[in-house]
Amino acid sequence: MSTTDKPASTLLLPSIETPTLTKAELAELLFERLGLNKRESKDMVEAFFDIIHGTLTTGNDVKMSGFGNFNIRRKAPRPGRNPRTGESIPIKARNVVTFHASHKLKGIVQGDIPVGEDFE
DSSP, rough: OOOOOOOGOSOOOOOOOOSSOOHHHHHHHHHHOOOOOOOHHHHHHHHHHHHHHHHTTOOOOEEEEEEEEEEEEOOOOOOEEEEEOOOOEEEEEEEEEEEEEHHHHHHHHHHHOOOSSSSO
């Protein structure tokens, strides 16, 4: 089922026509809904993601109430295998970012919780 088949009341962002929300579209929504000028909207989106990037790169988690948590997880080294040749290749230890959606976000996505004016 595409987003155009759903009633407008169940869509989180009814003005978005593409299946992916880009930073440019997010800035455009801030411009339209909050009345910020386009430069302020773009700068606000960039600053938001810069803060998230900076927090995660220092090894700290990002928690967004009503949305979810971004966590840094350390993956241990392990043996791997080249699928083409079958050759054994060691995979180094590394940090990965994981995202866990909040119960509220999961409920909204599943349609169990109605989308309200306020997402908090």
